[in-house]
Amino acid sequence: MPINTELRRSKPNLTTILGYIGLSIAAVLVMFPFAWMLSASFKPDNDVYEFPIRWIPKIFRWQNYVDIWKQIKFGVFYFNTVKLTVIITFLQLLTSSLAAYAFAKIKFKGRNTLFIAYIGTIAVPFQVYMIPQFIIIRKLGLSDSHLSLILIQAFTAYGVFLLRQFFMSIPEELSESARIDGLGELGIYAKIILPLAKPALTSLGIFTAVFVWNDFLGPLIYLTSQKNLTIQLGIRLFLSDYNQSFALIMAAAVCSMIPVVLIFLIAQRFLIEGIATTGIKG
Structure with missing residues (x-):
């Protein structure tokens, strides 16, 4: 039976x-x-529009992947995107983990109220504060600079929420034992909490890196000169009133996807683990 x-x-x-x-x-x-x-991305421009779609090109035009580096400053755009992604991801992990530790492990008056108010900003659409934010950046003299994007995106309420949920699942006894042994709050944060929070930190790092890498609206608002453009804005240079090279656009898009795909493939185990464990304790 x-x-x-x-x-x-x-x-x-x-x-x-x-x-x-x-x-x-x-x-x-x-x-x-x-x-x-x-x-x-492997076709001549004329073959891109053919229908029905020919999935395997008659002739593989590898020159498309060479031309994207020659016709525009694709290398500069790539470097700018990598630079912004690395800096903003690091700052978001730092600021979010510090704030999350305070909300999860340090008891102070009004902690829950402050946390709810801060997390409530997630519900505010970017379009609501986009113009005031732009005016402030312009008055600070930071327009058309990478620093403007770095300052704006260095903090994230979503990251604080994600990490706080994970930190609350870490037994309080570990922190209390460390305090009895004379370890300060920063020591507990650095030596106990962060090593245990690698899955959640990896998840937030991946989300942030992918968002910054693919961000179009932010760079479009604050960056104007070609030397500061990111990949997403640089690809638009293949479009003009007299020439629209969709084959080169597709080749550039494929190149822009490679880092994101590699990051996910390398860190997918930590990503899944981090997402699964952030909701253990509310």
Whole structure:
């Protein structure tokens, strides 16, 4: 009887089968634009628009991947994007972890009220404070500089919320024992909390890095000179009133995706673990 029961349970039912079919269809729909982008990046411009789509080009035009580095300052744009991504990700991890530690492990009057008020800013759309923020940056003389984006994006309420949830799952006894041994709050934060919070820090780091790397609106508002542009703005230079090279745009888009894909593949284990554990304790 136990064996028969086990066999019955192992057989997939109709709901499971339909679920897998639905997920497979969704996966194909999600991957379709990326497959087309990769295919188009190897085609001449005239072949990009052909229909029905020829997924495997007649002739692979590798020159597209050479031209994107020659026709625009793609290397400069790449460096600018890497620079902003690294700096902003580091600052967000630092500021978010410090604030999250205070909200999770340090008891002070009005802690919960302050936390709710701060987290409430997540619900405020960026468009609401976009213009006042721009005016402040301009009056500070930081327009058309990377520092403007760094200052604006160095803090994140979402990061504080994510890390606070994880920090609260760390037993309070560890912090209390460290305090008895004479370790200060910064020591507890650096030597106990941070080493245990690697999954959550990795998750936040990936989210932040991907957001900064793909950000279009922020650089569009604050950056104007070509020497300061990021990849997302630089790709637009292939579009003009007289020439629209979609093959080069697709090749540049493929190159811009490579770091993001590599980051996810390398750190996906920590990402999944961090997401799974941030909601253990509220």
